Amino acid sequence: MQTWPVQDAKARFSELLDTCLRDGPQAVSRRGEEQAVLVPIAEWIRLTQQNQPSLKSLLLAEEARTEYLVPPRRHLKRRKLSGLEG
Structure with a gap:
């Protein structure tokens, strides 16, 4: 799996996508640490x-x-009903 710095991944996204589809998953790194992986949809x-x-x-x-x-x-917020409380 090839690792792409985030700057290169942003600047050359079409190439990153083509490489992913052709060669498989591609990692994206930020500050030298792998942060994400681009994988083909079937995978x-x-x-x-x-x-x-x-x-x-x-x-x-x-x-x-x-x-x-x-x-x-769901965590819904309840509305306060005015006029109904005594």
Whole structure:
């Protein structure tokens, strides 16, 4: 995997993208430390789908895995209603 300094990645993004599609993932570094990776979309889809269990595996699992079945709750701010409070 080739590493591109962020300045070069910004200035030559088309070349970075072409290299990624041709040669695979490309790292982007800031101040000498790798910070991000550009990967082809097919690779990204494969990686993200690989990490999510299927419904069948959740149902057949010995332990409860409800964190995947219940959507996260939203943290909404409640409005104060004027005139209704005594």
